[in-house]
Amino acid sequence: MNPIYLDNNATTRVDPSVVEVMLPFFTEQFGNPSSMHSFGNKVGLALKKARQQVQALIGAEHDSEIIFTSCGTESDSTAILSALKVQPERKEIITTAVEHPAILTLCQTLEKDGYTVHYLKVDGKGRLDLDEYAKLLTDKVAIVSVMWANNETGTLFPVEKMAEMANAAGVMFHTDAVQIVGKLPMDLKSSKIDMLSISGHKLHAPKGIGVLYLRRGARFRPLLRGGHQERGRRAGTENSASIVALGAACEQALEHMAYENTEVRALRDRLEKGILAQVPNAFVTGDPDNRLPNTCNIAFEYIEGEGILLLLNKQGIAASSGSACTSGSLEPSHVMRAMGIPYTAAHGTVRFSLSRYNTEEEIDRVIAAVPPIIAQLRKLSPYWGENGPVTDPAQAFAPVYA
Amino acid sequence: MWEYSEKVQEHFFNPRNAGALGDANATGEVGSISCGDALRLMLKVDPETERILDASFQTFGCGSAIASSSALTEMIKGMTLDEALKVSNQDIADYLDGLPPEKMHCSVMGREALEAAIANYRGEVWADDHEEGALICKCFAIDAVMIEDTVRANNLSTVQDVINYTKAGGGCAACHEGIEEILTKVLAERGESFKVTPPPSPVAASGKMSTLERVKRIQQVIEDVRPALQRDRGDIELVDIDGKTIYVSMKGACSGCQMEALTLQGVQQKMMEALGEFVKLVPVRATTPAPGLCNPK
CATH class of the missing domain: 1.10.10.1100 (BFD-like [2Fe-2S]-binding domain)
Structure with missing residues (x-):
């Protein structure tokens, strides 16, 4: 049985044609683009093309606004640390409670160094309160960093509006856009976003390549200093093969943008409806009306996600979970907790994230596979009776330490 | 993905004794729903012999929590309550051919459910003294x-x-x-501030140390590490010193432990820091057989 990959928010396969494009840069076009000889020259031209392909996908005004980095995390750290460096008098950061660890862990570390971090709360559907945000925008804030799309639920934040509000208050704005780039169209030149992070491997380019978009004129200090690469804004010899691959992947993403928002979205909806129609005590987390077209996060109450993943994996189906066990931490996903999802449901969340490579036949196989797995695990659960949850689950099973 | 042993996978995919036990006369409920692991253990105990006639479980938890529950019920069926109380969390993990370190708490939960169920049968109150951190x-x-x-x-x-x-x-x-x-x-x-460890007692760079002082330092290092090993039911003894080679004997649970090499490495490192010279720690096999593996908690 062919495996079914529904974990594209974690990482994606590199399209074979993209691999094809990058291969010569290991063997024939291996030169250093900084070199004077012809080995380097062609590589330099290839990088220029890739930069323009990225520029086209995100609607940047200039190709020089694209800085190639090693990953989304590097882009995030570069953006935030740069903003702090250029504005030493500003000691506050605004972000959200549901960011990716690439932002959250950095912010927690900065708190230890004396910075004040405001974590915007979300409601039950994972939405922000823009009034709360507006009140925090003062001249003490060095940077706002808000993800464009949530990796777990796919919920979209109104970052364009938030960037305008920040801009009006004289505050720099960064967005971690690794989940959205390539899935929804964007036009950065008509926005007030100062910095934006991209991760190659989320859009069918290889791992180990990322981008920091830096609006022309936005004050900046590099994270890595050294050679003059990336116009002195990110030193280190260019990862030319991966940059070329990222360019090609961006071009393909642009070509498939409509497909992503019609066909992939329809498959996602089919999957979600198919599962919910058969499985009781299950619900979609996040904001179903305002989310990425490929993402569906379902909470299966009274069971734990790792078990679901192991049983799915046995049938060749790959997904991921927000349970504590799958992350190696003690708490379930911080995103689920921030939305106030009860523990009995948060541990049982499963994220299905699709790509343009999924087929209807695959989705139907998953729809058939999930209900028996949920039933099987619920049979083992102390919260589940014959045909449904036990009456008053919290009372019926109250273990000694809680 | 966790590295689960074949046995863990097998017990997860085909759990034994799952579900409610109708005529149970002992029940233990432990775990923490916030951490995502909770277990109800049900026993049917013969009041005459205090033998466990049947056991079953219901578990909210990950693969290894379900496997640990399943293993526990298999292990204790047929035991008397006193025998069952001797089953440690390490025994549960060993039965499953080991658990990843992040998952050892699943076996701890099994052991606690057992204690709680037996306390329940005996009309005692079982209090948990176990608080888990990151x-x-x-x-x-x-x-x-x-x-x-x-x-x-x-x-x-x-x-x-x-x-x-x-x-x-x-x-x-x-x-x-x-x-x-x-x-x-x-x-x-405590009103103090953390300082990075100052380098251990400065040893004269010339390396001039009397033989007596050298032996004393070696003995001191051994004494310093003993409490930690003894807590894990192990021990270490100095056997002999031959130039740069120091012979030690690993005792109790340390002997034959999976972690023995790592422990020795650590002691050797401390020895070198204390002496300011390269030395090699060589274990001398204990004559008594190893009673089991180190309990990494």
């Missing part, structure tokens, strides 16, 4: 609460102290930042 040391599966409590109880102030007392940080050393953070916090409560 896992800090992945080599030895030691969590933040354990480290913090030990630092407090023993007035520890350096990472080396923590390694000596808990073993946390004594393996790959990647968690030293986490240990330093705990030390900083607890030391602040």
Whole structure:
């Protein structure tokens, strides 16, 4: 049985044609683009093309606004640390409670160094309160960093509006856009976003390549200093093969943008409806009306996600979970907790994230596979009776330490 | 993905004794729903012989929690209550051919459910004294609460102290930042500030140390590490010193332990720091057979 990959928010396969494009840069076009000889020259031209392909996908005004980095995390750290460096008098950061660890862990570390971090709360559907945000925008804030799309639920934040509000208050704005780039169209030149992070491997380019978009004129200090690469804004010899691959992947993403928002979205909806129609005590987390077209996060109450993943994996189906066990931490996903999802449901969340490579036949196989797995695990659960949850689950099973 | 043994996978995919036990006369419920693991253990005990005639479980938890529950019920069926109480969490993990360090708490939960069920049968109140914190040391599966409590109880102030007392940080050393953070916090409560360990007692660079002083230092290092090993039912003894080679004997649970090589490495490192010279620690096989593996908590 062919495996079914529904974990594209974690990482994606590199399209074979993209691999094809990058291969010569290991063997024939291996030169250093900084070199004077012809080995380097062609590589330099290839990088220029890739930069323009990225520029086209995100609607940047200039190709020089694209800085190639090693990953989304590097882009995030570069953006935030740069903003702090250029504005030493500003000691506050605004972000959200549901960011990716690439932002959250950095912010927690900065708190230890004396910075004040405001974590915007979300409601039950994972939405922000823009009034709360507006009140925090003062001249003490060095940077706002808000993800464009949530990796777990796919919920979209109104970052364009938030960037305008920040801009009006004289505050720099960064967005971690690794989940959205390539899935929804964007036009950065008509926005007030100062910095934006991209991760190659989320859009069918290889791992180990990322981008920091830096609006022309936005004050900046590099994270890595050294050679003059990336116009002195990110030193280190260019990862030319991966940059070329990222360019090609961006071009393909642009070509498939409509497909992503019609066909992939329809498959996602089919999957979600198919599962919910058969499985009781299950619900979609996040904001179903305002989310990425490929993402569906379902909470299966009274069971734990790792078990679901192991049983799915046995049938060749790959997904991921927000349970504590799958992350190696003690708490379930911080995103689920921030939305106030009860523990009995948060541990049982499963994220299905699709790509343009999924087929209807695959989705139907998953729809058939999930209900028996949920039933099987619920049979083992102390919260589940014959045909449904036990009456008053919290009372019926109250273990000694809680 | 976790590295689950074949046995863990097998017990997860085909759990034994799952579901409610109609005529159970002993029930233990433990776990924490916030952590995502909770277990109800049900026993049918023969009142005459106190023998466990049947056992079943219901578990909300991950693959290894379900496998540990399943293993536990298989292990204790047919035992008397007193025999069952001798089953340790390490026994459960061993039955499953081991658990990843992050998952050892699943076997602990099984052991606690057993205690709770037996207390329930005997009309006693079972109180849990186990509080779990974030896992800090992945080599030895030691969590933040354990480290913090030990630092407090023993007035520890350096990472080396923590390694000596808990073993946390004594393996790959990647968690030293986490240990330093705990030390900083607890030391602040005592009104002190955390300082990186000053290098151990300065040894004259010329290396001129009397033989007597050298032997004393070697003995001191051995004495310093013994408490930590004894806590895990192990021990170490100095056997002989032959130039750069120091012979030791690993005792009790340390002997034949999976972690023996790692422990020796750590002691050798301390020895070299104390002496300021290269020495080699060589274990001399104990004559008594190894009773089992080290219990990495």
